[in-house]
Amino acid sequence: xxxxxxxRGGVLxxxxxxxxxxxxxxxxxxxxxxxxxTGTKCVSEEIHNNVVVLADYVVISEDHTQSSPAISAKxxxxxxxxLHHLENVTHGQxxxxxxxxxxxxxxxxxxxxxxxxxxVSVNLEWRIGIAAKDWDSVARKEKIEGVELQLxxxxxxxxxxxxxxxxxxxREAEMRQxxxxxxxxxxxxxxxxxxxCIVVSVTQYGT
Numbered sequence: 001x002x003x004x005x006x007x008r009g010g011v012l013x014x015x016x017x018x019x020x021x022x023x024x025x026x027x028x029x030x031x032x033x034x035x036x037x038t039g040t041k042c043v044s045e046e047i048h049n050n051v052v053v054l055a056d057y058v059v060i061s062e063d064h065t066q067s068s069p070a071i072s073a074k075x076x077x078x079x080x081x082x083l084h085h086l087e088n089v090t091h092g093q094x095x096x097x098x099x100x101x102x103x104x105x106x107x108x109x110x111x112x113x114x115x116x117x118x119x120v121s122v123n124l125e126w127r128i129g130i131a132a133k134d135w136d137s138v139a140r141k142e143k144i145e146g147v148e149l150q151l152x153x154x155x156x157x158x159x160x161x162x163x164x165x166x167x168x169x170x171r172e173a174e175m176r177q178x179x180x181x182x183x184x185x186x187x188x189x190x191x192x193x194x195x196x197c198i199v200v201s202v203t204q205y206g207t
Contacts (some may be wrong), residue, residue, distance in 0.1 A: 078102025
């Protein structure tokens, strides 16, 4: 009886940790965008390097008697590299692994003029990191299921948390360096301003 309780406890603990840590990880989310007849609407996500990103987008037409209006989509990296670009489509998908950390931008706009001239609704499914991993394929390939599969997810979650913490630590160090450099420049500028004021005051007093 005691051994069985220990086994159940050893199984439930990792599952409980997985549930608790899942709130700390980037997960898949569905975003609704209302595109104006003219203009562009963008969404951005700050992602560190070496992270898998998957996304699907589709135009949702409220009037089923007419064809869905066509849109264009473009995804760029923090340094302006083009990662995805499609025109005149009603749905699409993009997938990539980040090469640099920063804000990744996905922009959408309506192609031409669609009948009705109102806003166009687009549903965007955005998945990052562990949420983008195809666990069904992993389970089939490695022939794992049940508790073992959940433990594998837990392992991935721990690795993702560790990588996020390292990324946040590096960003904090960069911000601290920028702040210290800025404070140093401000201090030197203040000293120089004070020196100029003293020189001008002495000059005026001498005259």
